[in-house]
Amino acid sequence: MGKVMQSTNDAMNIAEIWCGDNGLVLNKQKTECVVFTTNRSNICVPDNFCHGNVIFVIEDTTKFLGLHLDSQLNWNKHIYELNKKLCSIIYSLNVLKHHVNLDILKIIYHANFRSVLSYGLIFWGGCGHAK
Numbered sequence: 001m002g003k004v005m006q007s008t009n010d011a012m013n014i015a016e017i018w019c020g021d022n023g024l025v026l027n028k029q030k031t032e033c034v035v036f037t038t039n040r041s042n043i044c045v046p047d048n049f050c051h052g053n054v055i056f057v058i059e060d061t062t063k064f065l066g067l068h069l070d071s072q073l074n075w076n077k078h079i080y081e082l083n084k085k086l087c088s089i090i091y092s093l094n095v096l097k098h099h100v101n102l103d104i105l106k107i108i109y110h111a112n113f114r115s116v117l118s119y120g121l122i123f124w125g126g127c128g129h130a131k
Contacts, residue, residue, distance in 0.1 A: 005049050008033065012051045028054045032062045034071050045071075067120045075127040082116070089113045 019026045033056045035045045048057045061070040061077045068078035089112045097105055 005046065008035070008049060009051055028052075028056075031056065033058050034060070034062050034069060036071055036073060039072060065120075067123060075124040078120075078124055079127075085116055086113060089116065 016026050028051075033049070035043070035058055037043055037045065045058060048055050050056070059071075061068055063069075068075075068081050070077050093105065093109060093113065096108060100108075
């Protein structure tokens with residue numbers, strides 16, 4: 001087993017112990033594994049790994065607290081998904097502008113568009129694709 005997979009296995013053991021000590025159960029069916037690397041790293045990442053009797057597929061991306069994280073933290077997936085969501089909100093605002101006054105439209109804008117856009121901005125806002 002490579003160093004990355006041994007570290008992953010050790011982290012899973014620590015997480016299981018912590019959950020057990022705190023009266024929680026680690027749901028292995030919902031657990032996703034992403035190995036974070038850089039463009040320059042030449043780490044050989046396998047397609048999956050086994051912990052106990054469960055085989056975990058190593059994913060390229062995962063969604064964590066509403067942020068789409070990928071293995072190189074370049075935020076492309078997050079910005080793509082955010083763009084889809086914002087386009088949908090813009091469509092809704094365009095439809096609503098014919099039925100509500102400007103004050104109501106501003107409230108809807110701040111509640112939907114602006115809040116969605118600014119969520120997690122501190123993490124992904126500095127990436128090259130943010131514009």
